[in-house]
């Protein structure tokens with residue numbers, strides 16, 4: 001201390017219950033006295049004197065006090081006697097609110113009130129152990145999986161003591177008071193930090209929930225204060241029980257070739273919680289050669305439903321053995337306490353890393369026998385698609401081929417009935433017993449039933465089982481072409497124009513046969529046509545018919561011989577109309593015949609009916625025992641063409657009539673039946689009004705119908 005300080009004499013008043021330690025420390029320019037203390041919650045009686053501040057002066061002085069406890073909160077707790085300097089306490093004070101009171105002390109010259117001394121006074125509040133440690137929560141709750149390893153799960157509780165830090169009054173310990181239920185396999189403990197752990201193995205079946213009461217107790221001298229909290233730990237059911245196969249129901253029998261049926265239902269029991277992953281069974285089929293089975297879990301009962309998904313074949317074995325193993329959707333877990341050691345954790349054994357209990361393993365895999373029942377298998381054609389080459393036009397009853405079927409059934413007679421399944425033209429028959437196939441009509445490569453030279457027959461073989469089963473085979477008859485068709489004129493009727501020089505028209509022919517029995521053809525006109533008619537060239541598919549100018553207008557019939565490459569020929573009549581083409585290019589029909597539209601339409605309709613009829617006929621009567629050449633004519637088809645007759649020598653420019661079979665001759669020229677005054681055909685309005693437009697119908701169509709009808713006639717000839 002220096003001399004300036006020593007000039008102040010500070011007497012430290014000492015009162016009972018106050019500690020007598022002197023501390024005078026420098027704080028800025030003032031001196032602080034902190035030697036006073038008040039015990040918190042001091043019971044009184046009040047007021048009582050805390051002590052007095054004495055200052056020695058030659059003159060009279062007065063004391064003043066300001067700050068906490070006087071004119072600042074907590075107000076009215078402290079006062080000082082102005083004359084004597086005695087400090088008085090007027091009430092209780094709580095350490096947890098005020099750990100000390102900061103005051104300012106002043107001394108003044110009583111004579112002139114000049115400030116003599118100003119000091120800071122610090123009154124310490126002395127703590128008593130009046131606070132127990134308090135937990136932050138009344139209830140702690142958490143969840144732990146049954147499969148949790150010991151020591152892995154922690155829940156930490158936390159308490160605070162309001163008493164003076166660092167003193168025994170605020171120092172406390174945690175302690176577990178009780179655990180409900182008490183399980184031998186698991187033990188709960190608490191660390192100094194408040195962390196709660198378990199050692200051993202949890203078992204949902206033994207305890208679904210633990211209730212742990214934890215206490216915190218301080219180290220107060222004499223009086224120790226404590227409080228407690230409740231910790232709830234819920235155990236989640238893990239998969240610590242394997243499902244066990246307890247039995248099975250169902251016939252255990254399957255008919256061969258049957259799928260979607262369930263011959264077996266396997267029952268299991270599992271001690272884990274219903275409808276959890278720990279309970280739900282997962283089945284596996286072992287030893288299912290050929291993958292014939294599947295197994296599904298019934299979501300309600302946990303049963304394993306064995307289903308046939310791929311047909312079983314009795315001939316491959318009358319009994320099938322399948323093993324079914326079962327486990328849970330969730331991986332299995334088990335925990336067993338081996339030794340309760342003194343160390344923090346016990347010695348436990350858990351599966352997952354250890355081998356499974358062999359006893360349990362045996363129970364979760366069971367072998368079942370499935371009986372496959374024999375049922376009638378369909379016969380199978382030895383060659384499913386058989387191909388055979390046959391010449392067309394072979395005689396009826398020709399042996400084509402023998403088809404055979406086989407049946408794998410052991411218990412059923414290997415005896416079949418062969419039959420035709422599909423034979424588009426009814427061309428063959430099959431011997432029901434032997435499977436031999438014979439023709440029933442002349443085979444025609446050019447038939448509409450033949451595609452790409454191939455005639456397709458579907459065959460059936462039916463066994464004598466109950467019910468009878470039918471197998472299907474295919475016979476492809478490849479038809480070898482023969483020259484059985486003669487060339488035919490594409491059209492039997494042509495026209496040619498009158499000219500000063502030679503004139504020309506085209507004539508074409510066709511042959512249904514293929515190479516080399518077909519075109520190019522040789523064309524020849526028979527009879528005395530020298531200098532009148534000729535073909536030029538006379539070789540090809542389409543040639544030119546040349547008319548010399550000596551031939552006049554009229555209708556001519558030429559006998560034409562058309563030969564194919566092999567010299568096979570047909571004689572055909574070719575109608576040639578020679579006419580004056582100066583008026584119109586088409587000499588057969590003239591504008592003057594415009595009024596004949598209605599008749600023509602009737603003719604066309606008739607022709608269409610005929611065509612349809614022939615078509616129907618051709619579809620039904622498809623097997624043709626004989627070949628038809630153009631020489632044979634179909635009356636109904638041909639007459640339309642033939643009717644277009646006219647006496648040779650007529651000027652064809654005047655042709656305006658058409659005859660149809662069974663029809664009248666129509667003449668649409670206005671015809672005066674009686675003269676009535678100054679009648680002029682053209683000027684008569686009544687007659688004009690009944691005229692029918694020319695463009696109603698083109699006679700070219702009729703002309704074109706001719707050869708087609710000829711062809712239809714060929715087809716109709718059945």
Ligand SMILES: *[C@@H]1O[C@H](CO)[C@@H](O)[C@H](O)[C@H]1NC(C)=O
Nearest residue numbers: 059060109110111112113114
């Ligand atoms: C105190 O006041 C008296 C009267 O005014 C005066 O005589 C005296 O000197 C003062 N003392 C001090 C130390 O100032």
Ligand SMILES: *[C@@H]1O[C@H](CO)[C@@H](O)[C@H](O)[C@H]1NC(C)=O
Nearest residue numbers: 127128129164167169221223
């Ligand atoms: C603790 O509290 C007791 C009264 O319960 C008291 O006597 C003691 O002085 C206090 N200790 C401390 C270090 O505050």
Ligand SMILES: *[C@@H]1O[C@H](CO)[C@@H](O)[C@H](O)[C@H]1NC(C)=O
Nearest residue numbers: 387451452453454476478479
């Ligand atoms: C026709 O038969 C031949 C050989 O037999 C084959 O190569 C061709 O693809 C067949 N054509 C059709 C349209 O079936």
Ligand SMILES: *[C@@H]1O[C@H](CO)[C@@H](O)[C@H](O)[C@H]1NC(C)=O
Nearest residue numbers: 557559570571572573630631
């Ligand atoms: C050609 O027509 C004549 C007369 O109508 C007939 O006698 C003859 O048989 C016909 N010839 C052929 C090949 O159609």
